Every structure is written in structure tokens, then in C-alpha cells.
Amino acid sequence: MLRQVARTSSVVKRLAPAALRVAPVSSSSTSNSANAAARSYSTRSTVVQLLNNIGSKREVEQYLKYFTSVSQQQFAVIKVGGAIITQQLPELASCLAFLYHVGLYPIVLHGTGPQINELLENEGVEPEYIDGIRITNPKTMEVVRKCFLEQNLRLVTALEKMGVHARPITAGVFGAEYLDQDKYQLVGKVNSVNKSPIEAAIEAGYLPILTSLAETPSGQLLNVNADVAAGELAREFEPLKIVYLNEKGGIINGNTGEKVSAINLDEEYEDLMKESWVKYGTKLKIKEIHDLLQHLPRSSSVAIIDVNDLQKELFTDSGAGTLIRRGYKLINRNSLKEFGNPDLLRNALLRDPEIKTGKLSVASYLKFLESVKFKSYGDEPLEVLAIVLEEANKIPKLDKFLSSKTGWLNNVTDNIFNSIKKDFSSLCWIVNENDSNLAWYFTKSDGSFAKNGEILFWYGLKTEEVSELIKEFDSSNIGSALSSSKESGVFSSPTQKRGFHTTKVRNYSNPNPPLRKGTNTEKAKVALIGARGYTGQNLISLIDRHPHLEISHVSSRELAGQKLQGYNKDNIVYSNLQVEDIKKLEENGEIDVWVMALPNGVCKPFVDAIESVENSKSKIVDLSADYRFDTTGEWIYGLPELNDRQTISNAKKISNPGCYATAAQLAIAPLKEYIDGLPTTFGVSGYSGAGTKPSPKNDVKFLENNLIPYSLTDHIHEKEISSQLGLQVAFLPHVAQWFQGISHTVSIPIKKGSLTSREIRNIYQDRYQGEQLITISGEAPLVRDISGKHGVVVGGFAVNSQQDRVVIVATIDNLLKGAATQCLQNINLILGYGEYEGIPDDVVIRG
Template structure:
């Protein structure tokens, strides 16, 4: 009983608010897939530019249902096997009748991303309907349909009709689909006298399936089988799917049905995960596990016993197919063999010392040579400890005592497989079951840092390491922080290089504790610079508002000078508002830029161009290979870079040293800067999707005439636009690691942005005072961020060089906080932030040339 309660808890986790909030996104995603699939019906399977473009589009769409790291990891995971070994998907007959568009969209999704599932469908409901129309009452024995010759004619007709319906729907979406209605399953009579034309599969011919996939077609199969003499036999589709899986040994066996998973008969909740090696025996003893449910679990258990341990079965609704395959949270019921979890309290209990040694070699301090395995084991022998792990030690957790009376999670080491298969979740749950309170330390660069936050009640950051804990009273937390602050708690248990599974370029964020006596800003400003040499700036795209503001600021800067300003429209005109020299606008071409870079005339290039325009200029600079200059891009073109070449330049939240060392810096968006600053400090408490209501002055619409910068049209008006999937929504979500909902608007004032952000938080976790304290501690020393007790007004930020954050209203249920943030979109939202990044990149003081004019104090 206890084992199954843990499964129920997992179900609650995967079926909570986060999952429910993603359902609209999946619906939107399916709509997008239908749209682009219908427009790409002429695509062939051959590799080419259009095929690559379609794949790229689908990968971008995947980000709507999962984070970038999930998408990249799972695509890599699935494409690491042969196409035939990706997945076997069994489709219930009712789905073809009731959800054909959704099913076709899901399969088109996989096809266009280069994955080829083997699809097998049933046709039970349609057969019953046809039999009823012909006055034939279906007959069953032991749940198996008696198939006499008349029934078989209906079965065959039904299978062919439904197969054609699915194939036709796929072809309309640009998917090459091949109907395979016979020639795969060989069979003998199950019991001819009892069931008549019902078969038991005794062989599977792989050739038709492999030939379809090799030719670039999705195989769409029925479960009709044949005897050696050619007699058609009816075979249960679930059984046929299992036989296919035994032959192809896929990573996933997916059963699509209307229920969308296995439901716990006692609680009414859908079960999230079943680990058979750990839970099968106790699960089969549950009172509600009977009849069809018991048979289904037993069949899956028997099937997985003969497949690689990496294989798993998913029982899901058709709408959740992408979510199950491409996200950590998954959907429906996932069934896998897993491993039994084993506790050990002494080194002697580790039967295989080589396994233990291999697990410990994942530890960063051991990998770096700072500590040897032997010395750690010797230390461990003298301590009271308890270890947790699966049988092959893909994951190893070691809990020890500490000098403050709170147990310490001393090691938490996982292989890539352990992270990918959520063994880490099982191990941590086992630890938490035994320890009511615990603390641990993690390097702030750890690629799984969000996971650790989700397991904690509080955190404190110092010198690149984060202290986590759960289950502590306030005085215990205070003592723990004091010990950590004095460096008496040892080194962190992991680093970003440890698992490598979800390792992506992410900004370093400052996290917090509620204790006001400690500053939690892990990334203080570089107020003093070492460089005092003059530097030349070339501004490409100087006509817009941002370019003009940057010119004015460079004019006041003690060390920066403009060398070139490039504008096609203003070519040949004198630059106004710049007093250090007489500058004339030029229209720099690619060859001009190459020559300037070769001659090392420019120290830093600033691209103030519209989105999608600056790549040729960047490529021109790169082609010279001089490594002399640096580049800052103010557009969105490189904000989602995954190559590591570009650093995201939000100094208050990103690593300032990384920005200083970077050759290429992508300047954040205006909406995105304010929203990230307003949400980041409270991330550990976020329990749902933050909703951002953003309003900008019309300068944000640029200088090109449009309704959004038409003063007459804006009079007494507010214009909502890009209601979903605005580029800043994606930027905020990807940088914070939390999905947000962002709705932008344009108002009738000229410059300045206001955000009203509603953030779901863990119930009863924070008061308004707590929230304000968190923000004051986090942004201590930041010249360009001010914390106000009141909600800031947009009129007060216009023309000011920073962000004001305030409001901090917690509702009566204490499960939601509303925060207001204001920013000047032309200054800290663009040119001021650009100048911050220039200063850091060239070694000047971070705030050189930037007025300290945030006079709003709370």
C-alpha cells in the first residue's frame, strides 16, 4: 500500500496546475501543425532546404510544450536509434472516429521532425456499429470477439476503411503514409472451435514495415493476421502491437486511448508512473486492480521483461502524444521496468565496489582531481551515513550527519540515463520519506538547478554556490545560513558539467533567503573599471530612437567615441547631437565593414537593426577573423543562441564576468528586461504560470508608420497585439526557465513600459513584507534597479535609466503575488543596457556615462 501511495503522489505532481496550464498550448500547437503541414504537402522525404526548414519550424513549435533543453535532449535521444526503433503506436478505433484531426496532427508532428513511428490501429467500435446495422449482435467469450465468417467480412471491410481514412488524413498534411493491411502478422487459430476466426500471432514479417520507413513513409497497419494457407484471422490490436514491439524493440510503446492512462480506482486520479521492478507485486494486490486493468498491467509487465530496460510503455490521450515524448513532465501513465531501490548503511553492503567507484567518479571534486575516491570512502567509513540508489547505481545519493544537527545530502550523483528516466525523482522521494529535514549545496552553474529549487523550501547564495534546505524551523535556517556564510558546510554536490543531460546556456540568477541580514546578490556590479583607454564605436542602424539615445550617451561618455554611424535613409547627412567630432551618416556595405575590421578601426560594433537583418554584417566581421573587435546586437536575432558564441547581456541577472569576457553580446528586449527583473528573485516560490500584462508607449513600435505609433489612432485608446507567442514571451520563458503568459499593449504615451505581473506562489509561503525583503536583498547595490513599496507609475520612469519594481501585493489566500515593474523602453530597455554591456566588454566601470537618476525610492 505504501508503495502505491508514492505513485499517487507522483500522479499529483504530473497532473497538477503546470500540466493543466499546458493543455491550451498543445491545442494551439496542433493547430499550427495542421496549418504548416497542409502547406507542405509537396515535400519529399529527401534531405533538402525545405525539409530542413520544416524540421526547424517543428522544433520551434516543440518549445511551446516543453523547454528548449527538453526538446533538444529528447530529439537527440529518439534519433540516436534506427528509425524503426523509435516507437510503436497503437491507436484505438474510437480515436479514428472521434479524434482523427488530432491524431493526424500528432503523427504529422513526428514525421516532420524526422521521426517514423510504426502505427497500428484497431477498429472495435466501428465493427460493432456495422454489425448492428446488419442486425448482428456481437458475441464475446472471455472478452474476445467471436469472429465467424460474416463477422470477418465486416472486420476486414472496417479495417480497410479506417486505414484509408487515416492514410488520407495524413497525406493531406504532407505526410507520406503507406497502408499495410496484410502480410506482416503470421498466425495460428487461437481456438477455432471456441472463437472461430481469431488468431494468435506466431510470426512477424518486418520487411513491409522496414521498406516503408526506408522509402520515407509512415507505416499504417491493421492487426489482421494470416495463416500459412492465407486465411485471414482477427487479432486483438493491443496484442499485435506487443508482438511488433518484441520484434522491433522500440524505445516507446504508446497506447492511445480515450481515458488517457490508468486511473487509480480508489482515488480517481490518473497514475503518472509505474516502475514495475519496484511496484509490480504490491500493485497487483491492490483491490481496484482487476479485470481489464489487471490484464493490461500483466501484459505490459510480460512485454517489458523481454525488451531493453530503456524501453517503456505510455498509455495516453492522443492530444498528449507530443507532451509524453518530448517533455520531462510527460502525460498519461508511463510504465517501465525501472530498478528496485536499495538502501545501504555501510560500504560492505555495496556488493560491487566497481559500480560504487563508477558512481563516485561523477562527482565534480573527484573528476577535477581535488579528491580521490579512496580518500572519500575512507572518510565515509568513519561517518554514520545512509545511501540510496537503484541497482546499477545510475543514481547515488548519500546522506550524512552534520555539525548543526541537520542531515546533509552529501552526494547526489546521476548519469545521463538517471536524469533522463527520472530515476533521480524516485531516489529523492525515497530520501525525503526518511528525512523530515535536509540541506545540500549545489554549484549555481548546475544545469539542473531548477530541479533542486523545486525540491527545497528555501535557499541562500554565496560565491557561486547555493545552499538549499527543506523542513527547517526559522532558527535552524538562520543557523544553517550562518554556517554556510562562514564556509563550514563543505563543497557543493554537483556542477553544470556533472550530468550534461540538460546542459544549455543559461544566465546565472540570484536566488534568495528571507533573512534581511544577508545580501543575496551573487553577481554584484562592476562599478570600477581598469581600462581608461579611448575606444571607437561603430553604430549600424542609427536612425531609430534607440540609436539616437545611444549616440547622446556616447557623447557624454569619458572614453567612448563614435567612428561610424550607418543609416541607409540618412546617408550623407550630418549627425546631429554629437559634439566630440563631426560625423556624417554613411551607408556601410559588407565590403566596407570587412575593410574596417581588417584595419582594426572599430573596437566595438553595435547593431541597432530590425530583427532578422544583422546576420550578414555579423558574418562579415567574423569572416575577417581578426579577433580585435566585439559585437553587441540590439535585435532579437541572437537572444536564443545555443552555440555559446553569444552571451545574453542582462547584467543584473547574468554573470557579469561572462559579459565582460564575451566577444558577442545579445542585448535583451525591453519588455523582457523588466519582466525578468521582476520575476527572477521569487522563482523558488513560483507554483504556476506568471501572467504579464505589459503596456508600452508608442516609441516601442519604432519609426515606421503603423497604427501602433499613430497618435490619432492611439488617442483615448489601448491596442492589444500579439496576444500569444510574442517573441518577448519566449525570451522571458527561456531565460527564466519558467513558462510565462505575456500580453503586450501599446498606449498613447511616447516612452516607458509598465508591467503588472500576477504570479502564483506556494500557498502560505510569503507575506507582502517577505516579498519586498527578498527583492531588496537581491538587488542590493544595483544602481539601475530600485525597489519601491508602492506600485511604480510609468510617468515616473520615462527618461530614467533603470527599472523600478514595487507593489508586492499578496492576496488573502496567500497563494498569489502581484508585482509591478516599470522601465523606459528606449533606455534601460535598449540603449542604457547596451552601454552597460559596452562598459563591461571594454573593461570600463559598468555605469560610466549612465546617470544615477532613479529618484523613486520606496
């Protein structure tokens, strides 16, 4: 996501004029000036908030342009459940203020059901319902009116405190007749909507805040269900978005317990209404929404979401909660004759960049389709067109995926892709690396491979199939990108081999970006010296799954002569290598990388033996602390997320960071310029961090119901953290009764009032964008979630009330990213492989 605070000012300059330009002009020049001043004052914080909550810069600009292209009253109708005002008023006010400050004016209508029930209960009145409709007698109406006025005032007041001009409209909008006076008493059926009060409020620069009270021609107040009233408003204004905010955040599938992401009524309505879990209020709501959307433009949609997801729903392609739209029935075609309307097909193909630029004609592509077996997917108007090529003994290939802006905005693209996945258990496709929707393609894939400006994607493939697919792609034999054609010659340029990954990738910019694409695909030999410990075992397991690395020697005095367990590529036996043995292996050029997995202070003779060989070409990675404080420049500190990756790649000797030190540095480094005092980190490790040699720190019985503090000053990791960060840090290590995983709680003094919690989180998200092994979480991460995982989670970001201290929590598996995984990162870099080759992308995300 685009969350770079440093770049906010330039974005503000672009968006601020638009925000002010679309704001309505008040008939009062004084009011207009006040409105403009308020918006100008808040533009910066507004845009920062926008960037914090949505998916990308492209989506920001896309949706702002989209929404402000219509009149203000046609933007959105938002129905707010009464429980939201009671339980989430600050969040609701913040979201509405956000829309107001970017010049968008939703029509807000709220209910008050829970508050009415509470007041009635206090007065000893039992609420009565028939068919889900509240019976509203005069006594109940008195309570209803009181509740509506109180809750309306609460919301308006909360908005005004945030610099939003809001206008309470508690009557005069809905005209009604009795729904059934004998049965329901003072309950109304809306028969007219007076738009004037709403339009006047928006024209004057105020958000209209409505209740669902209606009136008869004689002036009798009638109670109307808020959902029904919101629907009547939507019929009158025909907005782009109709949003129902509720505490559940969407429609829940009663069978699975999962939230329904999207409902396309034209495609799913009849089958959905037959589902066993669709009953009572859920069935009524879906039916009312279905009836409502039948009379609105097809671009209109209804979203049922949590208040915290309002911005995500309005400003991202993925949206939130449950999105309900008419959509179109999807149509599959297997021949050109089945399209019927050739002009419709031609218009869809004209979206293809190659056709747009004249490199390919529509006619030549249609002729090509006549000669192959294909299956096409599209909605009725072909806002989205997908063409899958099927060739015997070949992986099906998505040859074209063409969508209009409407197709992307209405998520027709997701429906089409889901249909493709139902028909094809495996698929490959190619996308130009400059495609504006590249991130979307990554979410649909299991893996990818980049070459010469094109990215090959796939899903559902076995390892051997992936290897073969990449070979074909690398030799330009499987066709062209979605934005190209088989005849374009786009792959006629010399090929360039690069590394590939088989995990989903997050595409972000980074001042020190990961080197995902390696230049080397040759096999390499690894020798492990001192491989019997926990770290050695984990590194062996990682190398066993690595596509290019092979173990040639493992050395352990205690295990000499025994078979190496957990390694399946070859039958390796432990040996007890001496200095002379190592020198001979180096002279013969048998080893590409030496890994020193020895205790502190032991590995120097082995390193000296390697370096004594003239023209030695192998690399060395030391897992101990022996060379972490090197000042000669010969040893490079191998923390890729903080140190220059190119420097690491060019190094001969790498000092692998310590486990505690890795997590602590990652937790502190982004805030260096704001630190004002001594950061203190309280670290707790599982007992695997104490090694295999028996001691109280790895004695399970001694650790039971216990926490052991040790080396509370001048611990070697304290020196490591401080020297690498260039500032003094206090470190308090402890060991606990779990096996693996570290939790750091880091207290960092900062310049008073310099940063909010949100801004600090943004700094971390920006600094670590694109890092596969680092996740930024809104919550404090739990150590149990990181155990066995290959990365670091940093979260919490709690600022104290004096705003001069932030507390951050970081978790890391001490045996993996704290040792073995980081070692493999460094090996990949110094050998020219993709940085994450052989490393799963499995960091747990919690918020």
C-alpha cells in the first residue's frame, strides 16, 4: 500500500485542489470562505489518512476522479445502524470527516433501534414486533422521536468537533402513509421523498444527517424502518454507492460462518435465495436490495460493511464487507460464432495495448483464434473479456484479460477470474511489469518469474511443471504477455535468466529493495562446520528444499561417522574436518560457501585456513559473534533489510547477525531520527536460544512456571545492537519455558509530540515495504505466532499520553530469521540467486 509519509506533501499538492474544487459553493460568501479554510487546514491530515487506509496511489486517484465526476448528491447514501452510533461513534465521525475533507458529500441516514429498546426497557415497556416490524403506539413513538433527536445530535456534534459542517435533518424528507394502522399503528410506508432539504444542505457545504422519521400529509409522525428509508433515498438520488454500516461488517454465511465477499444478483440471486441459511432478516434484506438495484443504474451497488472499512470499500478495488450488485450473467464461448455481435467483441479487443498501438490488428487476432482451441469468459456487455488457450499436453494459458474501467471498479474482473479457476485447476499467464493492475495479478497467482520486463504467473502447478514452464518462458516459446500477441515478437530480444519465487509477492517500492531476481541458476556446494546444533539442523532443512544449493560436507566432532538426517538430496555422512582438511578442500575448489556454525571464539583457525589459499574463491558466512564487530571492512554485516544489499552481494565474508539483535534493530532503526534518549528492549527467548549444551537456561524443569533474567548489562547483543544502529541501546535478556521464538518489547523515547501512533506505523510500513520477511502489524504480535515462521513481525506502536515515548513489539524465530533463514538470505545474495530462494513467505499477519 502507498503509505510513504515523506511523499505526502507532493500528493497533497495534487489532491488538494481537486478536493477544494469539487466542494459545493455556498450562497453565503462568508460560509464559503469558512468551508474552504477548514478544508485547506485539514487537507494534509486527510490525505495522510487516505493513504493509510487504501490500497494504492492508482486507486486513490482513480476513485476520487470517479466519484467527483458526478453531482454531490449522487455520490453515496450511507445507512448507519443505531448500534454504530452507540459503540463506534469516533470511528464513524472520523470516516465521514475523511469523505467531507476530500470534497465528497454522502447522504447519511441513521437508525436508533438499540437505543429505543433500552429506553423502553427503562420505562418498563416491552418492545413488540410483528413480522420483524416494531409496533409503534403513541407511547413508543414518543420514545422513538426522543431517541432519533438525541442520536442525530450526538452524530452531528461529533462531526462538528472534527471540523465538519453537518446539518441535522430530522423531518421533512419522507412523506408516508400508514403501513397498516390497525396492525402496526404509527408505522409508515414511504410514498414520497422531498429532496430539497438534502440538496440545500449539500449546496451550502454541509453533510446532511437524516433520521428515518416520516410524516403524513396532516403532519402525523410515522416510524419507518431505516433500511427501507435508505432504499427510498437511493431510488430518488440514484447514487454510485449505497452503504449499510453494521456491527457484523457484512452478510455471514450461516453454513461456513464466513463473511460473504460479493453477491452478483443477476448470476446468483435465485440460487442464493434457496440456501438454507438465507432466511428471516437476511432473506428480507437480500430481497429488498435486489428489488432496489433493479431500478438503479447497473453501476450502482450496495455494500454491507463495518464502519472501519468504509474507506476501503469506497477507495479500493478489493473493497470490504459484502458487496451486492446486479452485475451481469457471465457467458462462456468456445468459438467466434458464439459471440453473436462481432462489434461487441471488436470493441473489447480494442482495449489491448498492442492493438491500440497498431502492432496487432483485431482481424489478425481473430484469425489466430480460428486456428486454436480456446475458451472465452465475459459478462454480457463484455466490460471484461478473458481468453484461455488450450493446447494438448500444455498448461492452459490466459492469453487475453481485457477490462474496462467499469469492469475493474465493479469487480467484474474477480468474477471472471473465479469462473476461470472453476474450469482450470492450473493456469499460466504473462503480464507486462508496468501494468497498473500488476498487484491484482500477484494476488491471483501461486508464483511468478520475471524476465525482460515481463512477469510469468501461474497457479496450481507442481514443482516440476513450474521448472518446465520457466524454461519455456525463458526461451520465449510459450507466447506473449496479456498486453501483447503471439505475433508481436516481444520475446525476440536476448534472454536474461532470473530467479523465481513460488510465493505471493507484495509489490512496493523500497529504498533498499530485496533482490528478488537472481542472475545465477548454477548449482553450488555448501560445507557446514559445526552443524549439530539447532541452527545447523534448520539450515540443513532449508538447503534440502533449495533449488540450487547442495551440501557437500558437514563437520561435527560428536557426530562424525553418522548419517546426516533431514537431508534427502544425497547420502551425506558427518566428518570431523580439521584445519588441514579445510585448506585442501579450498585448494581443490570443491566448496562454494563455507558456513561456520560454531560457538563464539572458535572459528578463526578455520577462516584463516580458507584465506591462506592463494586465489581462494569461496564465500564464508559466520553464524557466531566473532566478526560482527569487525572494523577492517573485510567482513560485511549481513542484515539485508537494513544494510545495503548490493554490498552484501559483493562480499566474500559475511557476519550473520544475532537473533536478538536482528529483531531489536528492525524494531528501532526506522525511528532513529526521532529518538530522544535511551531505547530499552526487554527480550524474552525460548530455551532453544541457550543451545544444546545443558544449563539452567535450557533445563525444561527449571524453566517450568519460570522466567530467567540473565546478563542484564553489557550483553554481547546489547553491544551488537548499539554498534550497528550507531546509538546506545539498553538490552534486558530473559529466557522462558517455550522452545523457540523471541518477543522484544522495546521502549523508545522520542521527541515530544513529534509523532502519533498512526504516523509511526506508517513510517515502518514505508521503510519495510516489499520485504517478504517483515510484516508490520497494528497489534502487538504474539511469540506463539512466529514460532516456526521465517520472518519478523513488528507491531503495537503505542504512544504514551505525554507523546514522548513509543512502545513497539517485535517477534522473531531465533532459529530461523534469527539464524538459519538469515544465513540462507545471505548465501542467496553472495551467490547471485534470488534473495528469497528456498525461503517460505509465511510470516503471520495480525492486523
